[in-house]
Amino acid sequence: MDRQTLSFLAHVDHPIAAPLSDSNVGRLLRQVGCSPGASVLDLGCGAGEWVLRALEEYPTARAFAVDTSEPALRRAEETTRDRGLRGRVIYAQGDAREYRPPKACDLVMCVGATHAFGGFEESLRAIDERVAPGGTVLIGEGFWERPPTRAALDALDAVPEDFQDLAGTVETAEKAGWTPVYGHVSELGEWDEYEWSWTGSLTRWALDHPEHPDAEAAIEAAREHRDGWLRGYRGVLGFVCLLLRRKQEHPPRA
Known part of the structure; x- marks a missing residue:
């Protein structure tokens, strides 16, 4: 099974595709405070849930969204x-x-x-030219809740430098010229819901399609992912969503 199809199937039951509850997604989007007629861009939109929630929150907004996954975009169009x-x-x-x-x-x-951009700092640089003056960035990134164990690193195929702690993540945003105006750190229950949905969606698909040539591979992928989560990075890897704005430069007084 190719990676895009596997990811699409794994996120069917949790289209937000990040460890957040529906209510916290809504709270983040309401904190943006888009003006009438605002334009929205979703980079790596998956099945489109974030951008659709933004459009529902702001009825006069228009949006653009991009992703590499054909099955996810097909679902986004249907939704x-x-x-x-x-x-x-x-x-x-x-x-x-x-x-x-x-x-x-x-x-x-x-x-x-x-x-997609090579990391958090690189993403902030790439996003900069896509944000209108006075605009807002909503970015979600992993961070180390505590120093990563070897089991966590192996499960994530990561090295310690791939993420910072929460304070370091916020500091990186500030050094890049952004000012945090709001944030949400995913709670353990949100993580658990996300991971159970990820592994459950994939497993359920495989059990419902036993004749499919990828059924056994899907079950094994779900098992491996679940084991890496439960024995490796649960409680070690965190996730934060930050709302960022740039300071407005005022013209010099006459």
Whole structure:
């Protein structure tokens, strides 16, 4: 099974595709405070849940969204139609690093997709030119809740330098010229819901399609992921969503 299909199946029951509850997604989006007619950009949109929630929160907003996954984008188009939001969002299949919306946007989101740009700091640099003056960034990134164990690093195929602690993550954003105006740190229960949904969706698909040539591989992938989570990074890897804005430069007084 290719990676895109596996990820798509694993996120069917949790389309937010990050360890957050519905209520906390809503709280983050309400904190943005988009003006009427705002433009929204979602970099690494997956099945589109974040961008659709933003459009529902701000009924006059328009959006652009990009992802590499064909099955995820196909689901995004279907969900957009089912929720009566067609005509308000344009999806593109491609590399988020290369995608440029028609204009800089008032809200730019990149939740759980900083790997597309090579990391957190690199993502902030790439996002900068896509944000309109006075706009807001909503970015979701992993961080070490505590020093990573060898089991956690092995499960994540990571090295300690891949993430910082929470304070270091916020400091990196500030050094890049961004000012945090709000944030949410995922709670353990949100992580558990996300991971059980990830492994459960994939396993359920395999059990419902025993004749599929990838069924056994899907069960094994879910088992390996679950073991890495429970024996490795549970309680070690955290996740934070930050709302960031740039300080406005005032022209010199006459």
